[in-house]
Amino acid sequence: MSRIQVTIPASTTNLGPGFDVLGMALKLYNTVEMGLSAFGLRIQIEGEGADVLARDKDNLVYRAARLVFEHLGEQPPPMSIRLINHIPLARGLGSSGTAAIGGMMAANAISGAGLTRNDILRMAAEMDGHPDNVAASIFGGVVIASLDEPGQDVAYMKFLPPKPIDVVVVVPDFQLLTSDARAILPMSVDLHKAVFNIGRSSLLVAALATGDFTLLGIATDDRLHQPYREKLIPGMSDVFMAAKSVGEDVAVALSGAGPSIVAFCTGSNSDRVGESMNQAYLRHNINSRVMILNIDKEGAVVC
Secondary structure (H helix, E strand, C coil): CCCEEEEEEEEEECCCCCCCCEEEEEEEEEEEEEEECCCCCEEEEEECCCCCCCCCCCCHHHHHHHHHHHHCCCCCCCEEEEEEECCCCCCCCCHHHHHHHHHHHHHHHHHCCCCCHHHHHHHHHHHHCCCHHHHHHHHCCEEEEECCCCCCCCEEEEECCCCCCEEEEEEECCCCCHHHHHHCCCCCCCHHHHHHHHHHHHHHHHHHHHCCCCCHHHHCCCCCCHHHHHHHCCCHHHHHHHHHHCCCCEEEEECCCCCCEEEEECCCCHHHHHHHHHHHHHCCCCCEEEEEECECCCCCEEC
16 A cells, blocks of 8 residues: 555644633644555654654554554554654644544554544544544644543534634743643632633633634633643743733733643734744743744645
8 A cells, every 4th residue: 555644733722711622723734654564663753853752662653553453453564654743842732642643544544444533533532631632633723622531422613713813832942741731730620710711711712713803812811720830831921921012912822731832813913922922931041932823724634
């Protein structure tokens, strides 16, 4: 069989108040190429993580592919895998989710397993632990995803904002493991904080779905996870304030578990917002890179 190529978009999730529920696909991509090999498992890695990612059976893309063959009751054949990574690792942009999706979709095509995208979503969410990032990367657009228990089907809905919006992504020069960012969260929250986030996430979905961005800055407020994760991200509050200081039409949130921070810009000030956020990090002696991205509308593509 000829080689399969899967291109998977990055994701920014939570979007402030939508903890483990809201995700948005971004036009920044990882690519997985997979084919059969006559020489055993071969893994090439280019770009982000090329110096640290495993090139053996511990590689996340391979482990995800293996799950598809196990679903068929088979052992995975010797494979040749090439990874072209543009999504920074451990920065809250869904790199691990794209690896799981790419491995599963490529293996699905090679094996003829016939898994649907909903099947891939269920398996990837179980592997990743939550559905918001993988749902966004699979389907594109803005996704609301809900999962009660691992292994169950994910209830989700996708929509595309009717008006353009720039996503300014500021990626600091340090990593934050999702496991560490989750470990710092409390096991329970009080009712007031829960109601606050329900209100803000409802406003956020309505704003994005209707294109009425008037309350977008308020709608991205959060009390469930960002105040706790701020302890792990030096300068986070200053970067938030720097983004908002540029204009009232700017909303800002932690991207996923962090440490990347995203600003949603509906005007023509994206460059100034990114520079302001970058300078705020520099005041804390942290270098960062700025990317101005648009929403990916298609999700993962297999060819």
